[in-house]
Amino acid sequence: MISKELKSSNGHLILGGVDSVELAHKYGTPLVVYDVSEIRKQINDFRAAFDNSGFKYEISYASKAFATVAMYQVLKQEHLHTDVVSGGELFTALKAGFPANKISFHGNNKSLEELEMAVDKKIGVIIIDNFREIELLEKVLQEKDVSINVMLRLTPGISAHTHKYDQTGQVDSKFGFDVESGQADKALELVLKNKNMNLIGIHAHIGSQIFGIEGFTLLAHKMVEIASKWHKNYNFTPEILNFGGGFGISYTEDDEPIEPSVFIEKITEIVKSDSKKAGLSLPEVWIEPGRSIVGPAGYNLYTVGSRKDIPNLKSYINVDGGMGDNIRPALYQAKYEAVVSNKMDAKKTQEVHVSGKYCESGDILIDSIELPDVQPGDILAMLDTGAYGYSMASNYNRNPRPAVVFVENGQDKLVVKRESYEDLTRLDLNYL
Template sequence: MISSELNSSSQGHLILGGVDAVELAHKYGTPLVVYDVEEIRKTIQQFKQSFEASGLKYEISYASKAFATVAMYQVLKQENLHTDVVSGGELFTALKAGFPADKISFHGNNKSKAELEMAVDNHIGVVIIDNFLEIKLLKEVLEEKQQSINVMLRLTPGISAHTHKYDQTGQVDSKFGFDVESGQADEALQQVLSIKQMNLIGIHAHIGSQIFGVEGFEMLAKKMVEISQNWHDKFDFVPEILNLGGGFGISYTDEDEPIGANVFIDKIISTIKEQTKEKGLQLPEVWIEPGRSIVGPAGFNLYTVGSRKDIPGLLSYVNVDGGMGDNIRPALYQAKYEAVVANKMNAAIEEEDHIAGKYCESGDILIDKQALPKVEPGDVIAMLDTGAYGYSMASNYNRNPRPAVVFVEKGKDKLVVKRESYEDLVRLDESYI
């Protein structure tokens, strides 16, 4: 989100979801994570509209790892979305929120038997199988419980997105999925088809994250249809569902040039229609798994400015009361963000500063260079587009409590995750003496 697109009050305060961000900081304390729920709903509707125009059967499956709380799953339920989880903890949270189990898919490259038992016991919609051990474990669970379940196979198609190396997942050299090129995928297909308790409904692939071009998705769509044809010819099996994952990029700074969700979806759909027609296959149901693109632009981190360090001839360090414990991405990925002073939205830009966190690491720099008005202790800094992978990757490093989370919508604010207390930090500790 570009700062010029933000709303401000006559007092020069940042407005989020119709609520004064400075008042939120004072009411709930900082650091504070704020989500504009209306923005989440708008993005979901944009995804849906793109598919509705195509006439294809589809499913939008929210990637929980971007941000998973009870309140988030409740919003997804209201919007009639599917969701994917990648751990027993995410699955437990979704179920605790009352999210429909039959609209949950379970990802993960090392699911435990206990996690698979949890999935089967709760009759979730689909398990997305990632490796050969998982086939064995899931078979054991289904036999022991005399149950059956829908499954997909996660494939590694040999397509690499042009993103940070940690965000690439579709290339051959990846920890995820069955490799297509080596024949692993064919072997996995045959094993699963031989197990009567597993109903194989589709195939899945994910090529990476923060993708700004359609070329990778076009290549993936072609590859998925090609695999479908090969399996039709060799094994008399055609997947009903093609799940092309997520990874749709968003704008964190002016350097980013994202394209609309409709552009991604239109290219995926047109390619699948063209390729299935050419190969004489029926049109499949199409799934996607957006996470960052749904919650990223809707999230904001609010901090209070404390000390600053001014160095002659160099940028000053503006120190805030949060940092890498509530947003590890700048340190981990060298991710870039933009920020504004929430209580000085109408003030003129006077300086460029480092925005630094309070954690005992030199690398705890939230933004390396940010143009700002004159910043003083007590000012409220709002980092933009922090809704994805910030709170979900938060830690207690330096024994700092994790922040509270507030949802705002139509002028109302609601606390949805309480701030951790110091007592929470030692709640699981046991005495040694």
Template structure:
């Protein structure tokens, strides 16, 4: 099990960032999201070192949608990363955190006029254009404000990653980007090059999420160079930056076999060097957009065991005080996770149970079946590797408050997002009577 890599103390309690997880559960209550900040920093360093060894000019742009919070942006700033945002809310949060605006890129397939205006007013680094309407909207904003901005074109290259169908974004039939196969990319290129207020600095593509193989990235790198060569010949335009997106997979269970950042990056760089040399192009700056692979393994969702349902001849249900409201992925994607009992880390595994959430849905099952020690009310269960798309996709379904978020590092814990109260749930409600 993945749990074999976890640290415990002399009380056989799970340790997160040097802090006893049982104490965290008692101090802050459950459900609780805890991040081991050192794990985040270590993963960032792995990505950086792989690029540093290549000598290429590069940018690692953290994909905010995986987990966005003021505290997260502050860690990214400390580590010298770029970040991409996909909404006005993410942009607002990054700016409130003091994150440098010139190191922010703005994604999204339906950015509003107000969001584009916000991006321009705050002088962000680059807007990644996704469709023809957006070109016109941004042009209007820039002309009204008598200013300019860097842009990239997001392309749909016709490459599908081997992942869940909802996580595939590079194939032709996608809501994202300008389609290459039908020539939308060239039409967009000509439009943008004709707008003096826009400086086209590069092209972007993203082929999917939770990817375990390098072949898709090698194909993408080759495709982006081919497109660059074609654009140079037809339009005398050469992208300064090739942004190859993210999607690097992580291990949620023993069934997953992820590849390290160094392998992904080395394969991408090797392909780019060979392809650009063959096409007689200067090797461009390379950007990637990891999100899940930076924060996923660093996250833990802590729950308190409540009731259980034992059915003769069938698997028991262990009910916890969270569920699909703080981690929708098992219900939405049939995503698999592993869990440990934080106060019984060395106990013998004596039963196989369903780990069930408290939400009023039969599909609210966090883990279908797993071996556990004998569980009783009050035990603390930790789901592992929940740092990506857990809290960021959290909801108030059944009018349950969203959990608190704590950062743990070097034996210290810090509350970075307060638990919602019942009053928070209705603060926007207005009386009808």
């Protein structure tokens, strides 16, 4: 049972009004396809939830989920904010014409050069992660004799029930200033003393692929508690409470994500109530969705190749991509669903592994799935691959990274070219 409703015509999977089989033949495989209308729909769902809350807000797309020039151009069309975590993401956003004042800069080890770039480009806000960053940014701002908006990233001691590598809000985390030990108070004191840093808010992020509301309710209470404490002890009140992202999506029928409106309604309800009790004015509320915006909009198309049959065990169906274009199954044991694009009406007759072409036993894209009879040349579509697939792609085994195509309203457009073998050696230098 597929966890999402799919459109088909004449037995072919249709994406954004375009035949996926034709896309595979036109652009080759592996191929990453984004249905842009699905991206816009998810953005509008978040926006509608906030519009009903009465809060000032900002939806800041988390670039790490998927960052290309074309993606930033869609975000610009939708008047979104975005956050970046590297000089490369910042450069890409600016190259796309994305407004610098709508960019925030994350990261737990920003370099001096990255901070200089952010300051020179006059980005909207730098989210400070540690004490060394305070020192580096202070140096940059003094030398350039300019000021910039900043937030403090806090570690509030709240864990989300996700994969251990996806948990970022607990005390033992590489991110942010710990609240419990007093690090956050010390960081506040340092920043408030600096005339070149304009502290506008506080940020916390508790994890990724979160289905339960409990972590966010705890975070909402905690953020207002911190704001109230700082108001009393330092005469400082954050203008913005940034709750990060982590909103889960449905990869398989076993996943039960919560609608964005439920998260936002609960967060804003608590912030409103707790702020009133604390005698604070209502802050602006920010969130940073990434996966939940692009994940459901993405599809990976592969061509079926060889097959391995083992008596009394599941067969292996091998495709022409794998961990190089989607490492999440190998890295996180992530689960996905798939369909055969050119056999949407065919009856499922077998339970198989879907394996990649990379020279690793762990290169299994889907460990167990029911599929119809498949033959070499069939097109297999993995669903909901829009987040952290292409953005984490590699050239392992010297395989080129795939092309990316956007589809919308029956039109298809190539937005990232497929790498060539020549591209693989472009930066190599001769030794002899």
